[in-house]
Amino acid sequence: MRLSRYFLPVLKETPAEAQIVSHRLMLRAGMIKQSSAGIYSWLPLGYRVLRRIEQIVHEEQQRAGHIPMLMPTLQSADLWRESGRYDAFGPEMLRITDRHDREMLYGPTNEELITDIVRANVGSYKQLPLTLYHIQWKFRDEVRPRFGVMRGREFLMKDGYNFDLTREDALHAYNRHLVSYLRTYERMGLQAIPMRADSGAMGGDDTHEFLVLAETGESEVFYDAEVTELSFGDREIDYDDVAECAGVMEEFTSRYARTDETHDAALFEKVPEERRRTARGIEVGQIFYFGTKYSDALGATVQGPDGKPTALHMGSHGIGVSRLLGAIIEASHDDKGIIWPEGVTPFRVGIVNLKQGDSATDSACDGIYAQCVAEGLDPLYDDTKERAGGKFATMDLIGLPWRITVGPRGLAAGKVELTSRRSGESVEMAPEEAIAKLREIYASHP
Numbered sequence: 001m002r003l004s005r006y007f008l009p010v011l012k013e014t015p016a017e018a019q020i021v022s023h024r025l026m027l028r029a030g031m032i033k034q035s036s037a038g039i040y041s042w043l044p045l046g047y048r049v050l051r052r053i054e055q056i057v058h059e060e061q062q063r064a065g066h067i068p069m070l071m072p073t074l075q076s077a078d079l080w081r082e083s084g085r086y087d088a089f090g091p092e093m094l095r096i097t098d099r100h101d102r103e104m105l106y107g108p109t110n111e112e113l114i115t116d117i118v119r120a121n122v123g124s125y126k127q128l129p130l131t132l133y134h135i136q137w138k139f140r141d142e143v144r145p146r147f148g149v150m151r152g153r154e155f156l157m158k159d160g161y162n163f164d165l166t167r168e169d170a171l172h173a174y175n176r177h178l179v180s181y182l183r184t185y186e187r188m189g190l191q192a193i194p195m196r197a198d199s200g201a202m203g204g205d206d207t208h209e210f211l212v213l214a215e216t217g218e219s220e221v222f223y224d225a226e227v228t229e230l231s232f233g234d235r236e237i238d239y240d241d242v243a244e245c246a247g248v249m250e251e252f253t254s255r256y257a258r259t260d261e262t263h264d265a266a267l268f269e270k271v272p273e274e275r276r277r278t279a280r281g282i283e284v285g286q287i288f289y290f291g292t293k294y295s296d297a298l299g300a301t302v303q304g305p306d307g308k309p310t311a312l313h314m315g316s317h318g319i320g321v322s323r324l325l326g327a328i329i330e331a332s333h334d335d336k337g338i339i340w341p342e343g344v345t346p347f348r349v350g351i352v353n354l355k356q357g358d359s360a361t362d363s364a365c366d367g368i369y370a371q372c373v374a375e376g377l378d379p380l381y382d383d384t385k386e387r388a389g390g391k392f393a394t395m396d397l398i399g400l401p402w403r404i405t406v407g408p409r410g411l412a413a414g415k416v417e418l419t420s421r422r423s424g425e426s427v428e429m430a431p432e433e434a435i436a437k438l439r440e441i442y443a444s445h446p
């Protein structure tokens with residue numbers, strides 16, 4: 001993409017309405033624009049990151065054997081009356097009446113809708129196990145929408161639902177989700193720690209939230225410092241292997257790590273004092289096992305191996321796709337702007353032309369740009385007439401992890417500069433070398 005033909009409305013001033021750094025930077029970098037409280041338009045740069053995050057979520061869900069689909073945003077109130085949640089959900093649910101006076105709602109989550117689909121189409125245990133998911137907009141009429149996309153009213157969520165014959169099978173689905181979430185967040189350059197939590201409006205006993213530690217997080221968390229040393233890394237996993245998934249669950253959840261809702265001071269005391277931590281965190285996902293709560297309420301049974309109708313064991317599993325942009329920025333920025341991890345960056349490399357209009361510099365930039373495009377390095381080429389300082393400031397603000405700087409002085413020696421946004425380090429090299437280096441870096445970020 002050439003910046004001169006792109007739409008990147010960066011702001012010079014820091015918007016007064018934004019209280020936390022991720023919100024400020026998303027506004028300043030021209031990623032989002034508020035349309036009403038807690039509701040945002042995704043401008044092209046923000047939209048690119050949103051799509052990258054969705055892509056990673058899709059890949060990791062499908063790697064775990066979960067099946068993508070798409071359910072509508074508007075749902076019928078009747079289904080929610082069957083589960084008893086139409087009233088229970090309270091004022092957070094946006095209720096709508098259509099022209100025929102039918103009561104509808106903008107879905108805050110989809111347990112009812114998916115259970116309705118499964119009860120109509122799954123009759124035998126032989127069709128199980130089954131995990132379906134989608135990435136779709138949700139609406140929750142939050143009392144205090146704030147912090148930009150972090151606590152929105154309209155927000156994008158991946159929500160997945162498992163249907164199993166037995167409690168054991170459903171717990172395997174729970175563990176499988178935990179593993180896939182660890183992989184998902186790590187690919188985004190994040191450490192998200194599973195912590196025992198409260199199930200709230202979803203119900204059920206077993207639930208873990210995934211927390212990214214950040215001072216601006218809305219949850220208070222208590223944990224054993226050892227949990228911050230764990231990482232899933234690039235190990236292979238067989239998602240059908242029950243023991244293997246249970247082993248990962250054990251590894252990541254056996255130490256003390258809880259949100260304030262389930263915090264147990266007496267248990268926490270048992271963690272050696274030097275490892276006890278109290279901090280704040282951003283909840284970027286949550287997994288639930290709730291047994292037959294919804295299948296009982298909606299009559300979702302299958303014929304079991306003994307020929308008798310058996311209620312389905314279910315769980316639901318959510319990732320805050322749009323919230324993740326805020327969480328990633330909270331975890332990765334400096335005073336100049338955002339620092340995107342390679343896995344989610346909107347463009348993989350920025351190209352800065354220091355002397356736009358100089359034919360040798362322009363043609364070198366054109367060549368580098370064409371080569372980057374051809375290699376899938378997805379460049380953003382600043383080909384505007386802006387002075388060098390302004391170009392650097394914009395690149396730093398929007399946070400592309402790598403920048404190639406091209407100027408007449410370097411070119412005279414056959415060199416450009418490759419700069420890391422994270423370390424700030426610049427190295428002079430031939431253009432082909434810079435591209436080779438980027439090729440190598442991005443090979444591990446498909």
Ligand code: 5CA
Pocket residue numbers: 108109110111140142149150151152153154155157158159160202283284285286288316317318319320321322323
């Ligand atoms: N049905 C279950 C799992 S699919 C569910 O709705 N779980 S949830 O309520 O925990 O939401 C899943 C994730 O959505 C949360 O972990 C959080 O990351 C994100 N989320 C929830 N509310 C908001 C909000 N108001 N703004 C942005 N993201 C949100």
